[in-house]
Amino acid sequence: MAPKRVDRAARREDILDAAVRVFARRGFAATRIEDVAAEAAIAKGSVYLYFDSRDALLRAAFERVAARSERLAAAAARPGAPAVERLAGMIRGAVAMLAAEPDLARIMVDLWSTGRARPGTPAEPAAAPLDLAEVYRGYRSLIAGLLAEAGREGDLRPGLGGPEATVVVAAIEGALVQWLVDPEVPFADLAEPIVATCLDGLRPRPAG
C-alpha cells in the first residue's frame, strides 16, 4: 500500500513533467489533454486518474513555478555574507535558475495572462485564484529586505525599499521576457549587466 502510494505520486509527477513540457512548447491555451497524455505516453483518460481536470493540471504547473521561487528565496537567505552580496547572488541565482528551466519560465509568462481570467470561468473566482501576485510580492519583500539591510550595512543607499525592489525584480523578469520572445537575447549572460546596472548605474564611475 505504501509502495502503491509512491508509485502514484511518481506517476503524477511524470504526467506533470510532460504537461510542463507541452505547456512550454504550445502554451496553455493550445494544449489539449491529449497532447499531455501523448507526451506522457499514456492514454488520454488516464490523465484524469491523477488530475481532476485540465485546470488542475494548470494549477499544479503553477505550483511548480511558485515552488521554485521558494527555493530561490531560501537560497538568498544564506546568512553570513553582506546583504549586497546576497542580493547580487540572488540576482545571479534567479537568472541561472530561470535560464536552466526555460519550460517553467515560459509557463510563467503564460500564467501572467492566464492568471487574470480563465476560459469557462467568467464568474467563479476559481477557488484559489492562482495567486501569482503573491509570488512577486514575496520576491519584492525579500529583496526590499536585502536592500534595507545593505543600506544599514552602508553598501547601498539608505532609504531604498519597495520601488527599488520592484525595479530589481523587473530587470530580471523583463530580461526573461525579451529572451522568451526572442531567443537571440542572451539571457543567461545578462546576470552581470543586471547586477552592474542596478548596483552601480550607468553613469561614469567616480574615480574610486
Add this chain to the structure above:
Amino acid sequence: MAPKRVDRAARREDILDAAVRVFARRGFAATRIEDVAAEAAIAKGSVYLYFDSRDALLRAAFERVAARSERLAAAAARPGAPAVERLAGMIRGAVAMLAAEPDLARIMVDLWSTGRARPGTPAEPAAAPLDLAEVYRGYRSLIAGLLAEAGREGDLRPGLGGPEATVVVAAIEGALVQWLVDPEVPFADLAEPIVATCLDGLRPRPAG
C-alpha cells in the same frame, strides 16, 4: 439608390476598440467572437463584415501594440537635448504610455505567450508571425543608440551597448508585468525609480 452610408474604417476601429477591451479583460484565449460583438454592441456575424477571422482581430490588436512602440520611438527622437535626458524622457514616456493604456499593455503580455505558438495553426507559417521580437529589437537598438551617444557625450559610461539596453527595456517591461499581475504595484510611479536606478545605481552616491 441611397445606400446606407457607413464609415467602414470608423466602424472597424470601434470593433477593434471593443476587442482590445475584451482581450485585456479575458485574454485572447478566453475571448470568443461573441464577447467582442457584445462589447461592440453588434451581432456576432457583423464582426465578420470588418474582420476576416478571429485571428485577424488578434493581428489587428497586435498592430496597435506595435504602432504604439513606433510612436514611442518617434517621441524619443526629439533632438537637441542631451542623449541621457532623451533616454530618461523615453523611459518616462514609455511608462506613462503603458500606464495610460493598460488594455494594450495587457494584450502585450498575451502576445508574449501567443507569439510563440498559435492554437490551431501548427503547420501554416501564419503569414506574418506576429513579430513581437522585432518590436523589442527596435526598442533595444533605439536605447543602445542613446546609450552610445550619451557615452560619447560623457554623461554615461563609454562602452555601453546591447546588454545594458536590454536591462533598461527589462526594467520597464518587468515593472509592467508586476503591475499587471498585481494592481497594487504603482506602475506609473515607477518611472523615477527606474530612471534613478538605471542611471545612478543603488550604491551610495559619492559626495558630489
Add this chain to the structure above:
Amino acid sequence: MAPKRVDRAARREDILDAAVRVFARRGFAATRIEDVAAEAAIAKGSVYLYFDSRDALLRAAFERVAARSERLAAAAARPGAPAVERLAGMIRGAVAMLAAEPDLARIMVDLWSTGRARPGTPAEPAAAPLDLAEVYRGYRSLIAGLLAEAGREGDLRPGLGGPEATVVVAAIEGALVQWLVDPEVPFADLAEPIVATCLDGLRPRPAG
C-alpha cells in the same frame, strides 16, 4: 406604368439568366445569393426585389428547364412526316437543344438530386414539389405516342409503348449525364448513334 412592368420583367429575367449561369457553374448547393447578385452585377439585397427567396430562384430555374421541354414537345408535333421520322427528329432536336444550352442541362442534373428533398424543408412538401417527374412523364408519353403511331404506320414494331419510350428517353438523358460528368464525351455527336441504336439495334443488319 407599362414600361415599368416591362423593365421589371426584363430585370427579373436578367437575374434569372445570371442565376442559371452560376447554378450551372457551381451547382445549387454551392451557390449563394451573393454569387447570383455578383453575376447579375447588382447588390445582394436587390435580388429579393425580384425573387422572394433563394428557393424561388431555384424554382424559376426549374421553370426554364420545364419550359424547354415544352418547346421540344411542340417541335415534335410537326405533323405530316411519318412518326418514325418525327421520332428521329425529336431525338436529334433534344440532343441539339441540350447541347446548345449546357447550363440548363447542368441544372437539370442538379434538379434530379434537389428535386428529392430541399435543405431546410424536411417536412413541408415545399408548395409545388418541383415536379420533374411530370416533365419526364410528358416526354415519355409523347414518345410512346410516336412509337405507337409508327407501329401503326408499319415503320416500327407494333406493341411498343411505355418501356420502350423510357429507353429512348434514357438514351438521351444518359448520354447527357456522361457528357456532363466527362466533357470528353461528344454529346452533340451522339444523336445519330442514339437514333441508329434505338431504331435498328446493334445486330448485324439483314441484307435489305
Add this chain to the structure above:
Amino acid sequence: MAPKRVDRAARREDILDAAVRVFARRGFAATRIEDVAAEAAIAKGSVYLYFDSRDALLRAAFERVAARSERLAAAAARPGAPAVERLAGMIRGAVAMLAAEPDLARIMVDLWSTGRARPGTPAEPAAAPLDLAEVYRGYRSLIAGLLAEAGREGDLRPGLGGPEATVVVAAIEGALVQWLVDPEVPFADLAEPIVATCLDGLRPRPAG
C-alpha cells in the same frame, strides 16, 4: 488494462451505412453531420472518430459507388459465353444491382452534380477530385470491348465502338434517372427492354 474493445472497421462501416441512407434520403447538400449521427444512433462528435470530415464521409460514399462498378465489371468478365450474351448479362446485372441498392444509385446522382464543383473548396484541388468520369470511362471501355468482340463473333455489327458503348451505358443510367425522379417507373423491369432495344432496335423484326 482491459481497453474497451471496438471493431473500428465495423463501426466505420456502420456509420457509412447510415450516411449512405441519409445521403440518399436528403441529398448530400442537405445532410448535416448530425443527421448521419442520428441515423447511426451515435453522438455527433463520434462521427469524427471515424471520419475526418464531412467531405471524407462523402468520399467514402463515393468509394462505395465506384467499388460497385468494379464488382459489375468483374461480373461481366465471366468468359466462356459469347460476348453478346455477356453484354446482355452485364446490362441485366447492372440494372439488378442498381435496383437492389437504390441508395447508392441516388447518391450517384448527387455525385453527378457534386462531382463538378464542391462547395467551400474553390481553390484546393481536393486531393482526388472524386473522379466519376473515370468510373464511366471504365464502363464504356468495358462495353466497347464486348461490342468489338461480339462484332468479331458475328453476333453484332462490326465497327461498333465508343459511341455505341456510350448509348448502352446511357440507356441504363437514363432509365435509372427516370426511376429516381419518378418511382412509378419500373426500373427493375427495364432490363429486358433495354437489352431488346439496344440489340434489336425498334424496327419490325425481319422474318427470321
Add this chain to the structure above:
DNA sequence: TATGAATGAGCATTCATTCAT
C-alpha cells in the same frame, strides 16, 4: 488501474434574409 470510445457543450464561421437609408 488503464484504456480509448463516446459524449455533447462550445465556438468560429457562413449566409439567407431584413431593413434603414
Add this chain to the structure above:
DNA sequence: TATGAATGAATGCTCATTCAT
C-alpha cells in the same frame, strides 16, 4: 427602386470529461 450593412440561425468541428470494459 437600389443598396449593402446588419442580423442571427444554422452547422462543421474540437475537445474536456465520462465511463464501460
